[in-house]
Amino acid sequence: MRARKAPMKNTLLSRGLAGALALASLLGAAGADAQDRTLRVSLNTELQVLDPLVTTINATRVFAYLVYDTLVGVDGAGHYRPQMLEGWEVSPDRLTWTFTLREGLEWQDGTPVTAEDCLASIRRWSKREALGGQMMEAVREATVLDARRFRFRMSRPFAFVIEALGKSGHTIPVMMPARLANLDPHRAVPEVMGSGPFVFLQKEWRPGERASFVRNPRYRPRAEPADALAGGKVVKLDRVELVSVADQATRAVALQSGELDYLEILPLDFVVPMRRNRAVTVGTPRGIDQFLAVVNVNHAVPPFDNPKIRRAFQAAVQQPEVMAAMGLPDDLVVPWCGSIYMCNAPGSTEAGTEPLRAAGPERARALLKESGYKGEPVVFLHAQASALLNPIGLVVADQMRRAGFNVDLRSSDYATVAQRRLSRAPVEQGGWSVAPIVLNGIDAVNPLSNPLVAYNCSEVWPGWYCDPPTSRLLAEFSEAATPATRRALADRLQAAVHENVNFVLAGQFAGPPAWRSNLRGVVPFSFPVFWNIERR
Template identity: 25%
Template sequence: MASLGKGALATATLVALVSGCSSTGPDPQQQEQARSLVIGATAQPESMDPTTQSGAAIPQALLYNVYETLVKIDGTGELKPLLAQKWTVSPDRLTYTFDLQPKAHFSDGDKVDAKAVVANIQRIRTDKRVVGTLKQEMSGVVSATATDADTVTVKLKTPSQSWLYAMASRAGIIADPDSFATLSSKPVGSGPFAFGAWKRGESVRLDRNKSYWGTPTHFETATFRYFADANSMNSAMLSGDLDIISDLTAPEAVDQFSDTSRYTVTEGTSNGEVVLGMNQGKGGNPALKKREVRQAIRHAIDRKALLETVWAGKGTMIGSMVPPTDPWYEDLSKDYAHDPTKARALLKQAGESNLTLRLRVPTLPYGPGSAQFISSQLKAVGITAKVEELDWARWLKEVHDDGNYDMTIVNHVEPRDIDKFADPTYYWHYDNPDFQKLIAQADKADNEQSVALMKQAAKTLSDDAAADFLWLFPHIVVTKADISGVPANATSESFDLTTVASRDA
């Protein structure tokens, strides 16, 4: 989940107080009048600890709402203070000093002090249960020390554009160290909400943290309800059972919410690259290690027609693992035009005929429809794609963790996640030393050089057909008309409730 955060380039103090911070809790009268908030979502969490489980379902509900971080990604993709009220970066970009919010406490009453922050950093670095991608994001840390009760100093091995940005996401969550042993079922963070209850497969309820150190939430409770079927979620919204659809997963149904006296529809952008992943390692078909085969697959798929068919044309063609909100974005969507004749020629060049591939996809709203469309187009060039649909938990275990697949389709929502292709152990098992070198050089370089190097990396990824980048997911949110403050863009893995308000609350 590495990235080029602008904060990493600062050599002077970056100071910005979190707006609206309050040393007092919410007014008792306001609490009595507060209402509950119900949010519809799709992917269900398999744990409450986002550091030991992959997938975006856990941080969607908990990041920034329950778990806070030193810095936060705002609605424009920029880094802002959160638990760190300010920070400085040494001229050599190796030492970060964070001044913590002195009034911040965990929901159980323990203080968010420097020792707690250091314990969380050390946990990511050393706990064997933590997922490998987060360990990789923290691998550049030499030491983290509590200079005093409210000051943390972190030293890095080499300058890094990505490290501070990673600290705004899952690798940087600050949980109460006393709760480390039970985070999977009972998370304890410092956010405006405290963990309430989890009904596996149904819902996650968050309760107002009445002693929150900052601006209190407007709601007594916030409940994420999970729907396997997009139409069921839409029906729940139409019947008044939901206040928010977190991401409309049946975009052709958006006209159902055209009554502006009842609903508000917001269409923003996201970091979500819908990727046709190809397993180029153990567990995958060896043919996918051949560049010509991967190129043939890209030429065989009419991505624009796919978007129109599966997602009602809602989305953006990108061509690589970079959304337009990243500073190194270039439109590479025309690199592989739909050309079945060229696809067949590339397969012949690769010596592959009658190729059969397993296309194993999650039963998320975009998965099965995309898989059937792609299977049909691959058949036209001589590739048989056998589609298998898996529930999310099974997909995480068999595809993501075990690598038991040839191709898959997943919306990757982590911010600035192109560097996942630089990790050969990641579930695609893409191993390109030239790409890895570009990513490493970009991470160490200054801002201008980094942007140029990242553009080269994105182009290399596209040219090598590391995957097929089908489209960029739109962020379509539906709310009741009285709800306000929902961020227009999805710039992090969080469905951030900290600014959401209601005229009735």
């Protein structure tokens, strides 16, 4: 007689218990007081790169906000506030901007933060990031006035100077000393030297195992209460440890047992049972704090250099099917979303979404037949080890096959996918065709920084989409002075994205964080930040 297969939940639990025991051994037997003063965190991806300008992996963004600071910070309501800056002045014609740093800012080695450092950091960032690049194209002259002040003289009005300097999406405008910022922006800086609330213990760093941070004694928090990335970033615990835990079930069980304090994303199979556990708090992200699932499409090589084939792919992806595979409660999923600016968010719009609403295998097959597709291989990069990307990839790959695409599924970890996405080689020479990814909603709110449109005709973002009329619309948007004009242009930009099929949308959902209920002061945001937290 064949042995009966154990239920999946029990299998996950058993594996998680075994992993949690190993994790407890890894964390060691530090004294109770030291443990109480340490926040033990597991992120969804491992920290492998320490420069936030050379990768879009979310772990590096979390790292950046621990050790670096920004001139401007966005609060929970989406307003941009001075952070390192004391403030700024704008001339009536909007062509002169003067910025003043707060007094007493220091790098972690005790040297003062200067206007020269900040201007060098802005220049470095603008060479890697779409919004920064557009801003600096409008800057005729950038000048250091004195140790604490610098000035932009613009060649034309640019409507999003402050939003650019406070951009919290990937490729963040972090400040670093000029001696580092003046190095090649396409190579990671060789040293971590920030002015943020934490100091990274680089000598203790064990990639794939643990990264440790301690309170920065030289950091001067603002006087206002903490509010998302704005206000006073007051560190109330002595130490933060990012602990690498590859197995999803192990993460969940370790949180349950108290071996971990905080999970960036609670494994989706555990959301419902953890909601019943009083020792654990499960977050409920809404709107721009949710994720947008999209498929990165490689426009540079066949077959998706053909817009007709891209439209057939767009018609093949049925968002409700993809979102059902996530296994989340209904209140954490938006089954269908056609807005590149997120649904249930201030920028939501239905402009240009008609092709997405008509998705289905019959329409996709018809469009594929009309496109001239001849069965060329579609190399599908599938991040099998990712709790979020694995189900998305499996469903989208199946939908493509049903539409008639010749799908070559390449399964690996996300780091491998991220590296291969940088290749522009033909698929037969190690290239790729499509790759599901997820975007934080906070990255999508402004067309000038939204990866689905902001990198139009740019060499920076993998996929290399290019639609010349979109470039003109982006330029108009950058100068738009009124909300009504911005809204109209944002709608036109979204319609252009769907017409050109820059990316294919696969749905919107929440990857909820979870933390031990004895923590208070957790700052809700699109990604985890670790100031303001204390243990009850």
